[in-house]
Amino acid sequence: MPAPDALAYVRAALPPPPARILEIGAGDGELAALLRTAGYDVTAIDPKGSDAVLPVALIDLDAPPRSFDAAVAMVSLHHVVPLGHSLRRLSEVLRHGARLVIDEFDVDALDERASAWWLDQHDNPKHPADHVAEMREHLYSVGHIRDELAPWFDLGEPVPGAYLYRWPLRPELRDEEERLIATGELPAVGRRFVAIRR
Numbered sequence: 001m002p003a004p005d006a007l008a009y010v011r012a013a014l015p016p017p018p019a020r021i022l023e024i025g026a027g028d029g030e031l032a033a034l035l036r037t038a039g040y041d042v043t044a045i046d047p048k049g050s051d052a053v054l055p056v057a058l059i060d061l062d063a064p065p066r067s068f069d070a071a072v073a074m075v076s077l078h079h080v081v082p083l084g085h086s087l088r089r090l091s092e093v094l095r096h097g098a099r100l101v102i103d104e105f106d107v108d109a110l111d112e113r114a115s116a117w118w119l120d121q122h123d124n125p126k127h128p129a130d131h132v133a134e135m136r137e138h139l140y141s142v143g144h145i146r147d148e149l150a151p152w153f154d155l156g157e158p159v160p161g162a163y164l165y166r167w168p169l170r171p172e173l174r175d176e177e178e179r180l181i182a183t184g185e186l187p188a189v190g191r192r193f194v195a196i197r198r
């Protein structure tokens with residue numbers, strides 16, 4: 001089940017149903033299932049595939065030009081390779097004016113304090129500096145994602161927020177993460193923004 005605040009963000013940012021939605025990196029398909037129940041026509045893709053998720057990478061998506069009214073990417077774009085060419089493919093299948101609703105983890109905002117807090121919650125003995133370096137080596141930053149989106153999309157300003165409590169989802173940690181962000185003891189590593197296909 002997606003975090004309630006993430007689901008609320010996506011529902012509030014999408015056009016009303018019925019609309020044709022592409023979900024990129026849908027994982028186990030839980031968000032897609034909830035959106036279908038809400039009346040959307042959802043195509044969910046993920047190279048891993050699952051019951052109602054097509055086993056397809058974004059770059060290989062077979063869909064007519066401008067066939068989607070909107071797209072959702074929940075903490076998936078930081079994994080998508082090759083990013084630039086995949087986003088070009090996305091730009092082809094979205095109609096002009098379509099919203100791309102993005103919920104991301106910004107690896108550039110992850111510092112040793114955030115990493116130490118997260119590792120501690122998971123009884124993980126890894127050194128925070130090693131963890132930060134590992135994450136930065138494997139994931140695209142939000143800045144890089146935005147640079148790669150810019151040729152085809154107008155970009156809204158990213159809104160920073162809590163994210164660590166969702167990695168994996170532990171709702172009971174959200175209040176503490178937000179309290180620590182509010183006191184300046186932790187950076188906000190979540191980023192939400194909407195991009196509009198030009």
Ligand SMILES: C[S@@+](CC[C@H](N)C(=O)[O-])C[C@H]1O[C@@H](n2cnc3c(N)ncnc32)[C@H](O)[C@@H]1O
Nearest residue numbers: 025026027046047057058074075076079080081
């Ligand atoms: C961190 S998971 C997020 C899954 C789900 N959206 C969620 O919020 O639980 C990132 C997902 O992106 C998928 N992914 C990786 N490369 C992809 C690509 N090229 N195209 C589409 N999805 C991709 C991964 O398989 C993985 O399921």
